[in-house]
Amino acid sequence: MAGKILLVEDDPTFRAVLALALELQGYLVSQVDGGHQAIEFLRNERPDIIISDLEMNGVDGRALCKYARRVSALSDIPFVILSAFIDPDGTGDLTDLPADRCVSKQISVAELSRLIRELLNGSRGLVRT
Amino acid sequence: MADPKKGRSRSLTLRDKLLMSFSLLSILILVAAAWVITTQLVAQARLEVQEEMEASVPLYNAVWEEQAGRLSALGMAMAGSPIVKTILGDPRASRDKGTVRQMMAEFGQQLSENVDLVLISDGGGIITYAESHNPALATINELPCARTVADNQKPAQFFLVLGGRLYHLMLTPVLTHSENKAFDNTLAILVVGSELNRHMASELQRRVHSEILFFAGEQLYSSSLPPEAQMEAAGPGVLRAVGRLAVDRPTELQLAGNSRLAFVRRLTGFDGQTVGYMLMLHSLGGAGKLLNVVSTRLVIVGTISIILVLGVSYFIARRVTRPIELLAAGALEFGRGNYEYKIDLSPDGEVGQLAAAFDQMRQSIKQGQKFLLRSERLATVGQMASGIIHDLRSPLAAISNAAELIARADLSSSQRQVLAQSQLSASQRMGAMLREILEFSRGDYQLSFSRQELAGLVGSVIHECVDSRQASKVTVEIHIPVNLFVRVDCERVRRIFENLLGNSIQAMPQGGTVTVRAKEAGKMVRIHIADTGPGIPAPLRDRLFEPFASQGKIGGTGLGLAIARSIAEAHGGSLTLVSEVHQPAEFCIELPLESGG
Numbered sequence: 001m002a003g004k005i006l007l008v009e010d011d012p013t014f015r016a017v018l019a020l021a022l023e024l025q026g027y028l029v030s031q032v033d034g035g036h037q038a039i040e041f042l043r044n045e046r047p048d049i050i051i052s053d054l055e056m057n058g059v060d061g062r063a064l065c066k067y068a069r070r071v072s073a074l075s076d077i078p079f080v081i082l083s084a085f086i087d088p089d090g091t092g093d094l095t096d097l098p099a100d101r102c103v104s105k106q107i108s109v110a111e112l113s114r115l116i117r118e119l120l121n122g123s124r125g126l127v128r129t
Numbered sequence: 130m131a132d133p134k135k136g137r138s139r140s141l142t143l144r145d146k147l148l149m150s151f152s153l154l155s156i157l158i159l160v161a162a163a164w165v166i167t168t169q170l171v172a173q174a175r176l177e178v179q180e181e182m183e184a185s186v187p188l189y190n191a192v193w194e195e196q197a198g199r200l201s202a203l204g205m206a207m208a209g210s211p212i213v214k215t216i217l218g219d220p221r222a223s224r225d226k227g228t229v230r231q232m233m234a235e236f237g238q239q240l241s242e243n244v245d246l247v248l249i250s251d252g253g254g255i256i257t258y259a260e261s262h263n264p265a266l267a268t269i270n271e272l273p274c275a276r277t278v279a280d281n282q283k284p285a286q287f288f289l290v291l292g293g294r295l296y297h298l299m300l301t302p303v304l305t306h307s308e309n310k311a312f313d314n315t316l317a318i319l320v321v322g323s324e325l326n327r328h329m330a331s332e333l334q335r336r337v338h339s340e341i342l343f344f345a346g347e348q349l350y351s352s353s354l355p356p357e358a359q360m361e362a363a364g365p366g367v368l369r370a371v372g373r374l375a376v377d378r379p380t381e382l383q384l385a386g387n388s389r390l391a392f393v394r395r396l397t398g399f400d401g402q403t404v405g406y407m408l409m410l411h412s413l414g415g416a417g418k419l420l421n422v423v424s425t426r427l428v429i430v431g432t433i434s435i436i437l438v439l440g441v442s443y444f445i446a447r448r449v450t451r452p453i454e455l456l457a458a459g460a461l462e463f464g465r466g467n468y469e470y471k472i473d474l475s476p477d478g479e480v481g482q483l484a485a486a487f488d489q490m491r492q493s494i495k496q497g498q499k500f501l502l503r504s505e506r507l508a509t510v511g512q513m514a515s516g517i518i519h520d521l522r523s524p525l526a527a528i529s530n531a532a533e534l535i536a537r538a539d540l541s542s543s544q545r546q547v548l549a550q551s552q553l554s555a556s557q558r559m560g561a562m563l564r565e566i567l568e569f570s571r572g573d574y575q576l577s578f579s580r581q582e583l584a585g586l587v588g589s590v591i592h593e594c595v596d597s598r599q600a601s602k603v604t605v606e607i608h609i610p611v612n613l614f615v616r617v618d619c620e621r622v623r624r625i626f627e628n629l630l631g632n633s634i635q636a637m638p639q640g641g642t643v644t645v646r647a648k649e650a651g652k653m654v655r656i657h658i659a660d661t662g663p664g665i666p667a668p669l670r671d672r673l674f675e676p677f678a679s680q681g682k683i684g685g686t687g688l689g690l691a692i693a694r695s696i697a698e699a700h701g702g703s704l705t706l707v708s709e710v711h712q713p714a715e716f717c718i719e720l721p722l723e724s725g726g
Contacts, residue, residue, distance in 0.1 A: 010638075013558070014527040017551045020544055021534050034638055057635065084522035105526040109533050 002026045003048035003120050008038045008064060009082070010056045014105070018051075021109040027116070035059025039067065042074055049119055053105075054083035062097060069098045078119035082107070144450035151442035152435075159434055163427045170423055178390050182339065182379045182411045186392060189337045189409060196243065197286055197299070200321050203244070204284060204301030207236055207319050217249070217303050217317040229258045243329070246296055248320035250275040257317070263324075265292030274399040275318040278302055282315055288325075288396040288404040295345040295396075295405060296322035325396075325407075327351045340389075342408040343396075350405065358384065379411075387412055452480040459487065468495040506570045509676050520562060520687070524555035531555075569676065569688045574699045576618040580723045583647055583654065584609040586619065590626040602640030605630070609647040614723040615654050621696045622720065625704065628689040629658045629716055636662035636714065653702060654722045659715035667710055674704070 005027045009015035012033065019029045030047065032038045036059050038052065050068060054061035061081050068074045079099045086104040100119060103112070141149075207213050216222045216232050223229065233247065246266070249258035254276035259266055269292060278285050284301045291298075299321050304313040323329060325343040333341045334353035342352040342362060349363040362384055370382060382391040392409040452474050459472035468491055474484040531548040534540070540548070568574075584607065591605050615622075633643045641661035647654055665673060676691045690704075697704040702719035 011523045011527070013551045013555045014523045014530075016547055017527045017530045017534070020547055021530055024534065024537065024539070024544075036638075057638065084519045084526075105522045106529065107526075109530055 002028055003116070004028045004030065004045075005116070006038060006041060006045075006047035006050045006052075007031045008033075008035065008050065008052035008056070008061070010034055010053060018109075018112075022113075022116075025109075025113050025116075035061070035064040038064055042068070042071075046073070047077065049078045049080065049116060051080045051082060051116075054081050054085060065097055065099050080115065080119070142450070143453055144446045147446035147449060148439075148442050151446065152439050155438035155442070156435055159431050159438075163431055166427065167420065167424060170420055174419060175390075178411050179379050182390050182392055182409070185337050185339050185409065185411070189333065189339075192333060192336045196323065197297070199242070200244070200297070200299035200323065201284065201286065201301075203236065203321055204299050204319050208301045208303045210235070213319075214303060214305055214316060218305055223249075223251075223317065224257060226258065230260075233260070243323045244321050245324040245326075246291070246298075246320070246322035248272065248275075248318075248322075250279075250318045250320065252276070252279040252315040252317070254279070254318075263292045263294050265294070268292070272318075272320065275300060275320065277399070278318055279315040282313060285399070287399045289322075289398055290345050290404060291322075295325045295343060295350045297325060298322040325351060325405075327353070337409065339392075340410040340412070342406075342410065344406040344408065346405060382410070384410065452478075452484065456480060456484050456487065459484070459491075463487075463491055463494075468498060503570075509569075517562075517566060521559055524559045524562075527555040528552050528559075565688050565692055569692055569695075574618070574621060574696060576621065576699055578616050579619055581615055581617055581619055581622070582611075583613045583615050583656070584611055586615075586623065587626055587645055587647075587656075590623050591630060603634050603637055604640075604642045606642060606644045609645065609656075613647060613649065613654060616721045616723040617700055618696075622700070625693040625696055625718060626658075628693045629718075632689070633658065633660035633662060633714065636660060649722055650719070652722055653719045656718040656720070657707070657715060658718070659708070659713060661713050664708060664711060664713050665706065670706065670710065673706055 005022055007015060007019055007022070007029055009018065009031070010033050015031055015033065019031050022029045030041060030045070032041055034056050035052075038050070039059065050064075052061045052064055059067075061083070065079050065081065068077060068079055079101075081097060081099045081102040082105050083102065084105045086102060101115060103115065107115075212235065213232060216228055229249065246261040246263065247259070248256055248261075250256045250272050254272045254274075256270055256272055256275075259269075274285070274287075274289070278300045279302055282302050282304060284299065286297070286299045289296055289298050301319045301321075303316045303319060305316050330341040330343060330351050330353040340353050342354065343350040349359070352359050352362060354362060379390045379392050382389050390411040392411075394407040394409070395403050396405040396407055398404040455472055455474055459470055462470035470491075472484045472488055474481050476482060476485040528551075531552045535545065535548045535552075587607060587609060591607075630643060630645075633641075637660060643658065643660045645656065645658050647656040649655075674690050674694045676688050694704040697718055697720065701721055704716060704718050706714070707717045708715035
């Protein structure tokens, strides 16, 4: 069954490609280009999973993640951080984030799909990859 | 800052010091030489006079001997004459003036020469006959010294003041043999004398070539001096000095304004006491005249020499110090960081060599600077390698994701289109980023200037380079006069506008306005780019134009503003942030104006 993904990413090219990739997997993808717009979106709709870039102007991924965790209606939505700061082998400096996963931007589509499936199937928890 | 050649006006330049040293030294040498010459001259002249005087003394002695000799001979002749003996032996005849006068007439010729006094006394000193020009002698009846001579029966000569006059006397006893020849009888004493008068003094002066002065006691008696000098010589000061003079040795004396060399002889009386003095004077005035002439010549020559010395010193000093001044100017410029200032000196001599060495140093430091700057930039780039990697990840990820998907068979053509376009734009972006980094690390721009209409240039940047999706929410207002031209490297300057406009648009994701204004300002054009966004965050303001200050921005390496500023400065212009804290961002670019419409 398809899930609803909220994709928060300010790089339009990357966002377009990733959105298409996820749609081809069968998901329903809503795209916003910043944290601010994400918060707006989350007022009206509830996605099944939030995938967000870390570095953005205005409200960045970090702020968005913390916000999502504080709002009780949103606190149980799986949150994935995509960041160019993280190396493909997974090392990075994001231990303080209350996100479910922090992955590199260079993650393959296949990997990301598997990860999303995992999270949607309920294997949550603050596990870092 | 002051012209290095003028230097610090309070302290002396090297040239002044050299000039002063030369001049002072030369003047000292000249003065010393002049002094040495004059003193030597004076000493020599004095020596000559002294020698002359010392030569005069034997001459004087000779003259005097001659004089005395004559008197003596006369006396002897008279005393030995049988007629004289006969007359003087006869008591009656000897008292007869007429007889005696007649007797004297025999010796008339000899008597008239320099003989001013003739006396005859008997053996007891009583004067029996006197003939002279001196009326005062009439009162003198007795001559004690004659008695002594009579007793001694030997001739004597000495000086005596008689009747107020100073005489050189020769006393000769007239003897007669007694029958048994055991002793002689003195019949009478013959006295002949010369007065030491002006005539005598002048005679002596003529023969001896010195002025002669006779002093009787402490009084000036006569001299060969001209009347005014004689009057002065008669003054008390001179007489005192005379009394103090060393006898028989030439000594210096001041008389009538002239320095003279003086030689003194005592005039002794019968019993050895001092009756008076004979003073021989040699003028040193001749030496003085010579000295004056020489001094005048020396002063003239000296003055000319000093002027010449000053002139030559000036030129030498200038020649010597000019290279040093140039060197100092070069060093000063170098110290200011001006590595282009070449010191214009030929490499001759020590200073030239120094200048050449200095220039070599300048060249290598200039090279070193370039190298250092380059290294710094490379180091910056290297430091930020992780940053660069970070910024390239997004587009790279987009490309690899798109590549992963593009092979799928179930893509619609529009989806395929999206993927292809994404790959293209992502790789273009990566290319632009890499180009930015390369340009930044290279540092110096080889600009090719051309005349550009500013309004057109800015307009084309807006149309071509701004991302359309975001730009649709943003209004761009251009207030640039139509005929405003700038002299710029078109490609590079576009980058400045791309960067600033891009930044402004990105800062206003909800939309806003970007205003571009331009106006002339002297030789430059000032362009203001202002947006209505949130402005530059306070912590970023100080580091805004530094490389990688705004890391993580989309589409940039964080080098954009750094590059934009360095392009502006390479044109001789500038790029500055003019908005205040918490205000919307406003930048000011200055570029060179191209005049003419």
